[in-house]
Amino acid sequence: xxxxxxxxxxxxxxxxxESRLGFGKIFTDHMFxxxxxxxxxxxxxRIEPYCNIDMDPATMVLHYGQAVFEGMKAYRTPKGTxxxxxxxxxxxxMNASSRLLCIPEIDEHFVLHALKELIRVEQEWVPSSPxxxxxxxxxxxxxxxxxxxxxxxxxxxxxxxxxxxxxxxEGFNPVKIWVTKRHVRAVRxxxxxxxxxxxxxxxxxxxxxxHKEGYTQxxxxxxxxxxxxxxxGSMNIFxxxxxxxxxxxLNGSILPGxxxxxxxxxxxxxxxxxxxxxxxxEEVINAQKEGKKVEIFGSGTAAVVSPVGTVKYxxxxxxxxxxxxxxxxxxxxxxxxxxQYGRAEDPRGWIEKI
Ligand code: COI
Numbered sequence: 001x002x003x004x005x006x007x008x009x010x011x012x013x014x015x016x017x018e019s020r021l022g023f024g025k026i027f028t029d030h031m032f033x034x035x036x037x038x039x040x041x042x043x044x045x046r047i048e049p050y051c052n053i054d055m056d057p058a059t060m061v062l063h064y065g066q067a068v069f070e071g072m073k074a075y076r077t078p079k080g081t082x083x084x085x086x087x088x089x090x091x092x093x094m095n096a097s098s099r100l101l102c103i104p105e106i107d108e109h110f111v112l113h114a115l116k117e118l119i120r121v122e123q124e125w126v127p128s129s130p131x132x133x134x135x136x137x138x139x140x141x142x143x144x145x146x147x148x149x150x151x152x153x154x155x156x157x158x159x160x161x162x163x164x165x166x167x168x169x170e171g172f173n174p175v176k177i178w179v180t181k182r183h184v185r186a187v188r189x190x191x192x193x194x195x196x197x198x199x200x201x202x203x204x205x206x207x208x209x210x211h212k213e214g215y216t217q218x219x220x221x222x223x224x225x226x227x228x229x230x231x232x233g234s235m236n237i238f239x240x241x242x243x244x245x246x247x248x249x250l251n252g253s254i255l256p257g258x259x260x261x262x263x264x265x266x267x268x269x270x271x272x273x274x275x276x277x278x279x280x281x282e283e284v285i286n287a288q289k290e291g292k293k294v295e296i297f298g299s300g301t302a303a304v305v306s307p308v309g310t311v312k313y314x315x316x317x318x319x320x321x322x323x324x325x326x327x328x329x330x331x332x333x334x335x336x337x338x339x340q341y342g343r344a345e346d347p348r349g350w351i352e353k354i
Contacts, residue, residue: 001045001107003114005121008049014163018129021165023302028125028134028161032118034111035143036104036155045110047118050160056145060152065198066142068097071301072258073133073164074119074354076126077342082119082354084136085340087112089258090301094138096256097194102151103140111138115159116354123354127163131171133340135164135302167234167302168216172333174309174323175298177232178215179281180206181314185233185253187223192230192253199255203233215312217298221281223253228278235298235306236260240328241287245274259299263332265348272328281313288318295326297333305333 008029015026027050034045061067070090074082091108098105115136119126126134138159142152168175183206185199186192192199206218219237222228229248231237236257239246245267250256267274288294296308309323325333338344339351 001043001110003117004046005117006046006048007121014125015127018127018132018163018165021127021132021163023164023167024135024162026163028122028163030118030121031161032114032159034106034114034157036157038153042104042106042157045114047114047121053156053158055143058145058147059142060144060146061141063147064142064149065196065201066101066103066152067140068094068101068103068194068196069137069139070094070195072136072138073301073340074126074136074161075133075341076128079342080128081342082123082126083340083342084115084119084352084354086258086262086350087115087352089261091138093195093256093258094140097196098140100191100194101196103142103155106140106157111157111159112352116352118159118161119354122161125161125163129165132163132165135162137162164302167300167304168306170216172304172307172325174307174320174325175216176214176310176312177217177219177308178210178213179219179221179311179313180210181221181226182206183218184223184226185218185220185230188251188253190223190253192223193250193255195255200233207233213312215310219281219311222251227280227282229281229284230254232298235300235303237308238263238297238299239279239284240293240295240297240326241284242292243273245272245328246279247274247276248279249276251278257300259301259304259336262336262348262350263299263305266332266335269347285311285313285316285318288320294320295328296320297326297329299332305329305336
């Protein structure tokens, strides 16, 4: 497919103070767009100036949420070159999400080529301060103008870019999580493993309650027994108990995180015992109470590796690892970010240079 490039006539000022980037507030000068209809399939691939999407109020995505998205990052290496981390895995997961949402699949090789072109156009937007990167948000939305409930026949795929710092205001300091038994994020047979807006909408109510109580995030339990840990919503979760790494096994209602997979892969490379299995929240709480060495951390593209220092479960508030970053958490954070930023070798072939 041909890719056309139209450059913006006026460029926005770039952020001067990279320590104040925050997450997802500033957007670059250009975006990638591509359309789908049943006659032409995906077509009209173009990089063009960043602009609003003009939509009829009856556009299907606004009513039934038929959409999928992804999150990945471009990093600036110490030499100034740019690179992506496992972008093929994200586009592959996007197609898996699309299948669950009845959205036509994209050509993973072509969109990676388009993404690299877009980043070349926007290369000056990739920040260079420690802990910063260019966040990439590919999205597909249903664009039929129709109020009946069915899969749309037309779609828009777009990619926008945002220079970012840390996702959590805490940065790489321990966050506080609230385990809810009152709400569920996803259920067996649902679409919990898809990266789709509805899963995030479903998390908002409990998230607001957690914030009111001073917690950063909600830790979701399974939707059937309300016993087994699933994920945090903006990240997957890992427990390290007496040297063994444990993460909930993918069961259809957990997002298959690319960072999650990378951590498991590094653990296996380093011969750290690592289990993907069901883990009840009580097992973690009891391990802590029994004086075992416990660390908890989240993983995600936005969150990277995020230590957890406090867990609230029922009426108990439990401090994990003295509310300090544990050695295992630090090891994975360092190894992953060293690969992502090109400071260390890439033992698994995860880096895609731009
Ligand atoms: C990501 O980690 O890229 C995500 O999409 C999570 C989102 C809540 C920021």
